[in-house]
Amino acid sequence: MELIISKYNYWVYIILMMIGFYAMIGKRNLVKKLVGMNIFQTAIILYFVSTGAKRGASIPIVEGGHGEAIHAIHAAHYVNPLPHVLMLTAIVVMVSTFGVALALIIMLYRRYNTLEEDEILELRK
Amino acid sequence: MIAHLEDVIIQTVCRILIPFIQVYGLYVIAHGHHSPGGGFQGGVILGASFILLCVAYDINEAKRRLNEKLNTMFCSLGLIIYSGIGFVCLVLGGNYLNYSRLGHILPVDSVSARSLGILGIEIGVGITVMAVMISIFLDLVSRGKHEEGLE
Amino acid sequence: MTLPFPILIILVPLITAFFIPIIGWWRRDLCYPLVIVALSVSTLSSVFILHLVEEGGTIHYYLGSWDPPWGIEYVIDHLNAFMAIIVSAISLIVALSSKRSVERELPQKVVYFYCLFLLQVTGLLGIVVTGDMFNLYVFLEIASLAGYALIAIGEDGAPFASFNYMIYGTIGACFYLLSVGYLYVVTGSLNMADLSRILPDLYHSKVVLMAFAFFIVGVGLKMALFPLHVWLPDAYTYAPSAVSALVAPLMTKVGAYVLIRIVFTVFTPSFSISLIPATTILSWVAVIAILFGCILALGQTDLKRMLAYVLIAEVGYIALGVGLANKAGLTGAILHILNDALMMTCLFLVVGAILYKVGLRNIHQFTYLHRKMPITMAAFTVAALSVIGIPPTCGFFSKWYLVLGAIDANQWLFAVVLLVSSLLNAILFFRVIENIYFEPANAHGEGAHEEISVDEAPLSMLIPILVVTAGILSLGVLSGKIISSVIQFAVPAGL
Numbered sequence: 001m002e003l004i005i006s007k008y009n010y011w012v013y014i015i016l017m018m019i020g021f022y023a024m025i026g027k028r029n030l031v032k033k034l035v036g037m038n039i040f041q042t043a044i045i046l047y048f049v050s051t052g053a054k055r056g057a058s059i060p061i062v063e064g065g066h067g068e069a070i071h072a073i074h075a076a077h078y079v080n081p082l083p084h085v086l087m088l089t090a091i092v093v094m095v096s097t098f099g100v101a102l103a104l105i106i107m108l109y110r111r112y113n114t115l116e117e118d119e120i121l122e123l124r125k
Numbered sequence: 126m127i128a129h130l131e132d133v134i135i136q137t138v139c140r141i142l143i144p145f146i147q148v149y150g151l152y153v154i155a156h157g158h159h160s161p162g163g164g165f166q167g168g169v170i171l172g173a174s175f176i177l178l179c180v181a182y183d184i185n186e187a188k189r190r191l192n193e194k195l196n197t198m199f200c201s202l203g204l205i206i207y208s209g210i211g212f213v214c215l216v217l218g219g220n221y222l223n224y225s226r227l228g229h230i231l232p233v234d235s236v237s238a239r240s241l242g243i244l245g246i247e248i249g250v251g252i253t254v255m256a257v258m259i260s261i262f263l264d265l266v267s268r269g270k271h272e273e274g275l276e
Numbered sequence: 277m278t279l280p281f282p283i284l285i286i287l288v289p290l291i292t293a294f295f296i297p298i299i300g301w302w303r304r305d306l307c308y309p310l311v312i313v314a315l316s317v318s319t320l321s322s323v324f325i326l327h328l329v330e331e332g333g334t335i336h337y338y339l340g341s342w343d344p345p346w347g348i349e350y351v352i353d354h355l356n357a358f359m360a361i362i363v364s365a366i367s368l369i370v371a372l373s374s375k376r377s378v379e380r381e382l383p384q385k386v387v388y389f390y391c392l393f394l395l396q397v398t399g400l401l402g403i404v405v406t407g408d409m410f411n412l413y414v415f416l417e418i419a420s421l422a423g424y425a426l427i428a429i430g431e432d433g434a435p436f437a438s439f440n441y442m443i444y445g446t447i448g449a450c451f452y453l454l455s456v457g458y459l460y461v462v463t464g465s466l467n468m469a470d471l472s473r474i475l476p477d478l479y480h481s482k483v484v485l486m487a488f489a490f491f492i493v494g495v496g497l498k499m500a501l502f503p504l505h506v507w508l509p510d511a512y513t514y515a516p517s518a519v520s521a522l523v524a525p526l527m528t529k530v531g532a533y534v535l536i537r538i539v540f541t542v543f544t545p546s547f548s549i550s551l552i553p554a555t556t557i558l559s560w561v562a563v564i565a566i567l568f569g570c571i572l573a574l575g576q577t578d579l580k581r582m583l584a585y586v587l588i589a590e591v592g593y594i595a596l597g598v599g600l601a602n603k604a605g606l607t608g609a610i611l612h613i614l615n616d617a618l619m620m621t622c623l624f625l626v627v628g629a630i631l632y633k634v635g636l637r638n639i640h641q642f643t644y645l646h647r648k649m650p651i652t653m654a655a656f657t658v659a660a661l662s663v664i665g666i667p668p669t670c671g672f673f674s675k676w677y678l679v680l681g682a683i684d685a686n687q688w689l690f691a692v693v694l695l696v697s698s699l700l701n702a703i704l705f706f707r708v709i710e711n712i713y714f715e716p717a718n719a720h721g722e723g724a725h726e727e728i729s730v731d732e733a734p735l736s737m738l739i740p741i742l743v744v745t746a747g748i749l750s751l752g753v754l755s756g757k758i759i760s761s762v763i764q765f766a767v768p769a770g771l
């Protein structure tokens with residue numbers, strides 16, 4: 001019980017990731033595969049961001065500009081900003097992949113007039 | 126694929142709101158240092174303002190204001206700003222993307238030059254993301270037919 | 277060292293890729309010279325960097341002048357410089373020969389094709405130059421996304437093959453990202469050299485084990501190692517010829533380079549060999565990949581599809597070399613990266629030339645082709661001999677080192693498999709060569725009186741093919757020098 005409660009962010013991200021993974025592999029409609037891919041990538045982003053959280057911490061922005069006397073910064077008061085920055089890049093990658101995939105789906109629909117994978121394989125032979 | 130809805134309320138409200146959305150997008154780009162925001166987020170908001178114009182009016186109305194060639198050039202322009210700032214830092218003697226070297230040509234000290242360098246890069250990213258979002262939307266909505274305008 | 281060459285390798289193709297849509301809108305025929313110029317600058321920089329590394333040791337370049345481990349660092353040692361030359365030189369050769377086939381196959385999309393071509397080359401060069409784990413993920417995704425878009429431009433079955441490739445490739449890249457995340461959570465660093473220092477204290481934790489497992493699966497998906505190769509035959513068969521010639525030699529080899537980096541540099545050999553039997557499993561999987569690729573290629577009649585299955589077998593050779601994990605085996609693997617890139621470039625360029633001139637892809641229709649395109653067929657024969665492994669072509673030397681490595685590791689079964697696969701490759705390629713050079717038995721005497729004039733491929737395709745063929749022959753003879761000057765230092769210490 002202790003294992004589930006204390007590490008609940010891991011459980012959430014694993015369940016989401018497996019739902020997305022199953023959709024990517026098990027579903028036959030191409031749009032459902034794409035939605036699964038999106039859920040899969042979002043779960044990974046969620047995991048990364050959750051590893052940076054600290055109890056009672058605020059956002060990692062130091063008040064006051066440079067040049068003023070800055071008092072010592074205690075790392076425990078600020079959320080770790082590095083996972084957030086890495087995940088910005090990952091979100092951009094996710095959006096670009098989604099854009100390319102949607103363009104491919106439109107090309108496939110115009111050519112085969114269906115979006116089911118087995119019908120497309122039949123028509124391609 | 127987008128049916129032409131002649132709805133006066135939607136068109137009027139969108140016509141009033143779109144400039145404010147764009148100003149908010151620019152605000153988000155410029156405040157990436159001090160609050161949540163930055164280039165990608167602001168770029169998406171700017172692109173969304175344009176997509177709202179497509180949704181409220183016809184797609185040709187939106188293409189009259191920003192045709193595809195200008196859009197493609199915006200994609201390249203933002204990235205050229207990004208790489209160009211890094212390249213200028215390289216030419217001025219530092220490593221790539223070492224913005225403190227910009228302090229040699231701008232009248233600020235080198236720490237402020239790092240801050241301004243990041244702002245310049247975020248502006249480039251914002252322009253590119255706006256152009257790409259508009260381009261993705263126009264491609265998907267018109268089933269690629271607007272590609273025929275480009276050679 | 278503040279010389280800007282490590283960043284010039286990546287920066288010049290990147291900025292040119294952004295200028296091409298603007299210049300292409302203004303004048304379309306300026307795109308091709310611009311691509312050639314950018315890739316030439318990149319190749320010259322990488323040759324110069326190899327020279328610098330040979331003299332002075334590893335080069336470190338800090339992006340933005342932030343010291344590692346806070347900043348992104350580009351590290352160039354012998355292995356990186358070696359890979360950078362391979363990637364930039366081969367992309368230059370393929371770009372030189374791509375002009376005619378692109379104009380014939382994709383007439384309206386020339387500008388965007390070259391833009392995506394340069395972005396793919398930028399991504400591949402970035403992977404081999406960087407020393408930071410997350411930066412590698414970014415460049416991996418740049419190269420992969422450009423690859424999906426390039427493959428989808430092809431002929432009829434291409435969009436579906438590209439969609440399949442995209443699903444698999446995204447899973448691979450996300451597993452890589454997940455493992456980088458696990459390592460970051462446990463160590464707090466993203467720099468490769470820093471990780472290899474911090475990780476040995478943590479080798480007994482399960483997080484590091486999971487990170488290693490995710491790495492191997494993710495990189496295996498990208499380099500098409502045996503059970504994860506399913507996307508490769510379709511994607512490389514239906515792609516346009518210039519795209520196949522670019523992606524096929526390079527993408528899988530760069531994936532193999534990432535495998536070598538992770539298994540031997542980030543996780544030191546004491547982890548990968550002794551603590552968990554990773555290299556043993558890798559070598560068994562590689563053996564199955566070699567046999568599988570060769571046997572399945574026997575059943576193909578489409579030349580491009582057959583070459584795609586041969587590519588799966590070649591990836592198996594490199595993975596076998598990594599899995600043997602001794603000096604000879606790893607030397608064979610790194611040498612095979614170079615040789616296989618050359619061989620596959622030559623083969624796919626020849627296929628592109630045949631497609632451009634004659635329009636045939638079925639190997640049973642290749643009769644009398646040696647009279648029509650004699651030089652191209654000679655190049656095909658040389659490359660086929662190299663795949664089989666006949667001296668003095670370069671393929672012989674890398675297989676020699678792999679067999680030596682297998683014998684050193686007391687794995688006689690692997691040595692037998694290597695020799696059997698050479699035999700299978702011989703059957704495979706002699707089938708095609710027989711169709712090209714000899715008449716079919718029932719047409720004896722009739723077709724011989726037909727006058728088939730020599731109608732060679734155009735010069736822009738012929739010269740790159742000849743350059744690569746000369747490379748195959750000469751680099752075979754020079755293998756000893758390559759090994760003693762470059763590869764000997766590239767093999768990770770401690771083996």
